[in-house]
Structures are given as structure tokens and as C-alpha cells.
Amino acid sequence: MIAIEHLSFHYARSDFTLRVPALTVADGEKVALVGPSGSGKTTLLHLIAGILLPDAGNITVGGTRPAQLSDAGRRAFRIATLGLVFQDFQLLEALDVLENILLPYRINPALNLTGEVRERARQLARETGLDHRLNHRPGRLSQGEKQRTALCRALITRPRCLLADEPTGNLDPPAKSRVLEVLFEQCARARASLLLVTHDLGLLSLFDRAINLGELSP
Amino acid sequence: MKHVWFLAWQAIRFNRLQSAILIIGLAVPLYLPLAVNGLVTRYQVGLLQRAVSTPLVAGGLGSRFDLVLHALYFRGNVPRLLRMADVEAIRATGYAAPIPLYVRYTARHAPVVGTTLDYFTFRGLQLARGEQLLELGDCVLGADTAASLKLAPGDRLMTDPENVFDIAGSYPVRLCVMGVLEPSGTPDDRAVFVDIKTAWLIEGLAHGHSDITTTNTDGSVVLNRSATNVTANAALVEFTEVTPQNLSSFHFHGDPDQFPLSAVIPVPKDEKSATLLRGRYQGPEATVQILAAHSVVEELLGLVFRIKRFFDANAALVGVATGLFLLLVVLLSLRLRRPEMETLFRLGCARGLIAKLVAAELLAIGAVSLALALLGAQATIALVSLW
Secondary structure, three states, X not given: OEEEEEEEEEOOOOOOEEEEEEEEEOOOOEEEEEXXXXXXXXXXXXXXXXXXXXXXXXXXXXXEOHHHOOHHHHHHHHHHHEEEEOOOOOOOOOOOHHHHHHHHHHHXXXXXXXXXXXXXXXXXXXXXXXXXXXXXXXXXXXXXHHHHHHHHHHHOOOOOEEEEEOOOOOOXXXXXXXXXXXXXXXXXHHXXXXXXXXXXXXXXXXXXXXXEHHHHOO | OHHHHHHHHHXXXXXXXXXXXXXXXXXXXXXXXHHHHXXXXXXXHHHHHHHHOOOEEEEEOOOXXXXXXXXXXXXXXXXXXXXXXXXXXXXXXXXXXXXXXEEEEXXXXXXXXXXXXXXXXXXXXXXXXXXXXXXXXXXXXXXXHHHHHOOOOOOEEEOOOXXXXXXXXXXXXXXXXXXXXXXXXXXXXXXXXXXXXXXXXXXXXXXXXXXXXXXXXXXXXXXXXXXXXEEEOOOOOEOOEOOOOOHHHOEEOOOHHHOEEOEEEEEEOOHHHHHHHHHHOOOOOOOEEEEEHHHHHHHHHHHHHHHHHHHHHHXXXXXXXXXXXXXXXXXXXXXXXXXXXXXXXXXXOOHHHHHHHHHHHHHHHHHHHHHHHHHHHHHHHHHHHHO
């Protein structure tokens, strides 16, 4: 569960200030986050992930307040609790699909890369239709396949909460549908909360509810 | 750390062209000083070993470097020759046993070393095949010479003419290969050893021809005949090879005490004898110089090392310039890979781990470069040694 109270944040040398009086995402809930460009959608995801720290207010994710953790604690929290999906996939070009999925286990000493984890990565790849691409590097994948790889990478640690920043923004309609279908299926299977930023209002009906960030700020 | 190495290796493999360029760019400036140092050290050890095992070298007055290089490594010519009488003079002092050397001719470009059997004992040279020098015209080959000329005991080896256009010069002599020496890793491996008399035979101080003293000789080759002397013309054919049939016809002309030598290795009884012997030949009237080979070689190496210091400074400057270029390349590469680093950070990777990743890549590239440079330097040293 994600809970935000009286959140306030502003970038140095910027007039923009993000204010969120209250926002809650329940376990297993699928929430779309919409709003005009520059309303702070990506910033909010970064605050929830602990990549940025709020000026004021509280953010609680699964009972943990990332702002109260040390740098190392926030990194561990991010890997253990959250799954992040970005609009531009952000896959490592040097690694094949399987290794991109396993990347969180290679960059966090707290996570143990076992045979069971490898099998889970292959299982995720099978479920997302990537099993024939496991040994291919991102350069040889379609946009939809790249995003599904990024999705598998976000899910491999079994996160309690998935934060997706316009994951379908660069995809054509068929690929968009396939990625969302996989995303919802995997979140439902893991009972993970989903907070997804989108500009595509046509997708809102697929979510449990939508939050317009522009309307939240006082 | 294994995950760091794994990711570093993946990045190197993915950027294989850039990595290869970096490796080569780093390996070349590492290779040059390593190869130069290796070669110089090898030469130093080789030169010093030979010099240490040869306490004294005697020769005519002139460049001490030329004399020592000639006597120890059979290289170049000496400015002045000695006479056989000088050997006897050294022997007469009672301080040393002199081993004569006459190195002037070559056989298929290998130096022909005229000496006595004492030389083999002095150097500890052992026969690998065949027999020792027995008669005039015999030769024993160093291991490298035998291998490169593909010669074995029983084969024949022609000496090189001194000057093909000088019909009055010394004629080539066909030597009989009697034996091949065990490899010693010294200049002896690249030499052709003959008895000192055979060296004089090549010089033309001895020769063999058909007997013209008897009355049944072909009259067309005789210019003048008296009761005590027969003079032949140029039509008289001289033998170019010593065989059992013509061996007895070979004879020397002139005073053996005046026969030439290029150097002498006096083997002193002890250190005191060596000092006393050197003292004997240090007067202003001396026509022979006796040198401590070790001191001369060390002096020579001192000159080499002075030049090497220049190369070292040059290598250091090239190293600094290369280091700066590499730093620039790495910084530009990091800038290009910034999104990748940002992704790792967002996914929860510590900045320190990202730094370790970059360091591991650089370390791997550096290690491969160093390994290549070492291998290249070793190969160069081995090749130069063969050559």
C-alpha cells in the first residue's frame, strides 16, 4: 500500500512545486496517474521510489518511509519493495534479455542470484512471450519486446508495488495492448499495487481508478 | 565481486571494437619499455656472464672494446694482430696458460675460430655428436651453426673467400665437419671451430700441392729447378681440401713464431697471477695489452645504459601522454554511458558499485594490455635471441 500525506517538493532553481495533500493506493489496486505535462507525475514516482526526497510531508510504502532511510537503505528498499518501469525501457545494451531481467540481482549484494531466481526469470519471459528472445540483446528486440523485458526486470524481485512511467508511450497500439495485458496479469498474480503514469486517456477504463495530478494540487 | 566482473566482462564484450582499440593503445606503450628493458637485461646478463668467465684477454694495442668484443663474441676485427711468439712470451711468465685465437675468416657467414683444444676445456664445451678436431682441415660446429647450415659430422663446409675479385687472396678451404657441440647459449653456438693451424691454412700460410720435387713432375708447371729449390708457376694446382691422401703434402712457409693471432685468452693460475701478468704488460714499451674482460664489458654497458636512460625517459613521456589520452577516452566514454549508469542507479545500484564496475572494466582492459605487452616483449626477446 502507498500512502501520501501533505507532500511538498520543489526542484532547486525552479518555480515549480509539487503538492499532494493525500493519495492512497491499496494493495493490488491499479491506479492511473494522469495530468498535463509538467504537473509532476514522474517527480511523484521518483519521490515514492526514494530517488528524490520530499521537502515536507510523508510517503509510506508498505509501512516503510523511504525518506527516513539512509542512502543504502533507500536503495535496498527500492530493489526489495518496488518495481520500476520507464517509458524508454532503460535496458542495458550490453546484456541479453535474460541478463537484463536478472540485473537487480547483479547490482544489489543483498539479493542472492540462485537457480530458482533464474528459473523465475525464464518463467516470466515465457509468460510475457519472450522465451525465444532470452539470448538476444535489446538492439535486436521490437519496442514491445523491450518494454516486456523491462517489465520482467521490474517483476523479478516480486515487488509489492509497481511504478510505471508511461510504459506504453513509445508503443504502437497492438504492442501497447500486449504490454498492458501482461502488466495487469503479472500485478494481479503478485497482488502488487500498480501506479502507472499515462497521457492516454483511452486507457483509463482499464484501471480501478485514475488520479489527475493537476486536480490534486491546491 | 563476481557480479561486478561479470557485468564488466559483458560491457567489454559488447564494446569489443572500442575495447580492442583501448587494449592495443595501452599495450603498445607498455610493450616498448618492457621489450627494451628485457633485451637490455638479457644482453647485460649474457655479456657479463661471458666476461666473468673470461678473466683476461690479450691482444694488440688499440681499442679495448674492439679487442674484448672480438675475443669474447667473435665480432669485428682487432686493430693489431699478435704473433705466435707473444703466446709463448705469456706462457713463459708462468702466470697463465694462454689460449690462442685467430678469428678472421668466415664459413657461410659463421665466424671461423682458430684455436686449440684447450679452448673447449676452458669454456666447458661438450660434443653432442661426432669427434673432436683431429687433423688439419677438420672443424667442429657450434650448435646453432650446425642447425642453421643443416650440417652434421661427415659433411663438408667451404670457407668464404675473403674477396672474390682478389685472385691473389686466400682461397676457400673445404673443411671436414668432425663434430657438433652441445648448445651453450653463448657465441660459441654460432661459431665454426678449427685448429689454429687450419686457420693459418685458410690464411694461406700453409698449402698442399702435388710433389714437384721429383723429376717425373709435369715440366710445364716448373719455372726453375736447382739442387735445393724448385719454383713452380701459377698453373700448379693447390689442394683446397685436406684429405688422407694429400695430408702429407701440406706444409707451412715462414717462421711459426711470426704466424698471426687476433687475440689470446690467458687463463691465470689465480687472481695474484692475473694481477702480476697484467702488471708485466702495462709498461710504455708494451706491444701487447692484457685486459680484465669484466671491467671492459662493464664500461661498455655503462655507455649502453646511458643511452637506455634516454629511452626510459622517452618511454615515460609517451606513457604520460598515453595515460592522458586514455583518461580523456574514459571520461568521454563515461559521458556516453551516463544513461546506463543512471539506469543502474535508479534500479538501486550504489554509486560505489557503479564506480567499481567502471574500475573493473578498466582493470580488465589494463590487465589484458599488460599481458599482451608482456607476451609481445617475451616473443620479441625470444625472436631477437634466435636471430
